[in-house]
Amino acid sequence: MKDGKHFRFFLPLLLIILIILVLVVLFSWTDSISEKNRLKELSKELEKVTKEGGEAALLSLAGIKLSNIFYGDDGVIIFADSSDSWNYSADELQNMSVYENSKKSVVEVISLSGLYDRSSGCGVIISSDGYCITNGHVIGSGDSFTCLMEDGSAISASLVGVDKMTDIAVIKLEKREEKYIPLSFALDKELKVGQKVIAIGSPFGWSWSQSVGTISGLGRLVTSSSGIPLANMIQTDAAVNPGNSGGPLLDGHGRIVGLNTAIYTTTGTAQGISFAIPIDTVMTVATDLIRKGRVSRGWLDILSVEMNPIIAEYMNIPVETRGILISQVVPSGEADRGGLRGGNNRVQYGNSEIYLGGDIITKIGSSVIENTNDYYTALLSTKAGDKMDIEVIRNGQKTRIKGVVLVEQTEENTRWVIR
Secondary structure: OHHHHHHHHHHHHHHHHHHHHHHHHHHHHHHHHHHHHHHHHHHHHHHHHHHHHHHHHHHHHOOOOOOOOEEEOOEEEOOOOOOOOOOOOHHHHHHHHHHHHHHHHEEEEEEEEOOOEEEEEEEEEOOOOOEEEEEHHHHOOOOEEEEEOOOOOEEEEEEEEEEOOOOEEEEEEOOOOOOOOOOOEOOHHHOOOOOEEEEEEOHHHOOOEEEEEEEEEEEEEEEOOOOOEEEEEEEEOOOOOOOOOOOEEEOOOOOEEEEEEEEOOOOOOOOOOEEEEEHHHHHHHHHHHHHHOOOOOEEOOEEEEEOOHHHHHHOOOOOOOOOEEEEEEOOOOHHHHHOOOOOOEEEEEOOEEEEEOOOEEEEEOOEEOOOHHHHHHHHOOOOOOOEEEEEEEEOOEEEEEEEEEOEEOOHHHHOOEEO
């Protein structure tokens, strides 16, 4: 009996405990669901804030004072320290870092010819043993070269070679006990319009000046002061003036993207448009100059003109036709023997006479040709004697001409393209 009484006493107690446990579990489960729902709603709101205001708006909600954010190769990089407010923005710190890490690799080049003729510009050290790239027009007709270093020292240099077609030159600084500090290179394929770039040079003699801008355009065709077309140029709005020539155009990591070479101006000073030779082109040419002392580049011995709607209309073909029209071929030349055809209908085109009816080049090798820049760029890495398959439009049909032999590119035949 006593055992039965105890059982009847403990049974309600056990039921109460069980009910309490169930209620606790239900409460925890309900609270967990509510927390998940709250987190989901918070996530949506934060996502909305980030979408509308970016990471800066999101960080500001956390009470973080943010001046700027740099989006690097490895993701978002925020420059911060233990202070409550930062003295410099991430963008400013990046500019300072590029300058400090690059200035020892930039030299001021002084070229002397005889006693009185002098020209100057900049150069960039590309190897620890002192090879340095610059512009051909910085070297000029000089026969004696001195390079001023950032630390104030003066180093003699000798000429390795000049490529007039690209306005690229290589000089070699004299050997010294301490190794030179070269800069690293970016890749042309990494470049984007809108990307920040930094120029370092000596505009008007103000040595080791830095200017900052963006890439304004890519693949520009520019005519040099000597009348030679320069293909595939980088356009930038970074301030470049006389004295910057031969100096580096750098990306945000301090890598060379191009060699500052030309400005577009009506006043002789910077007007927001300047041009740099892409580093891939620079290094291809520099490698040939170092190894051989010269550059042998392939070319088609044809007189040509860039297609446009006016010419297409004259030829009674679709106005959207793009490519390079062969006006004439050099009689018995390589292009002639290879099977390319010129025109036979002479017309006046601006200040020039051209011949209509010839082949229209649309592809050289694997490179699609739509304009003059494409044409120059496709031949830039070729050599005289190379054989190229060339796709043309002939009598309205696409035709592939195989194994056309390239001739040596010269200053004269480079000008055989009418724009």
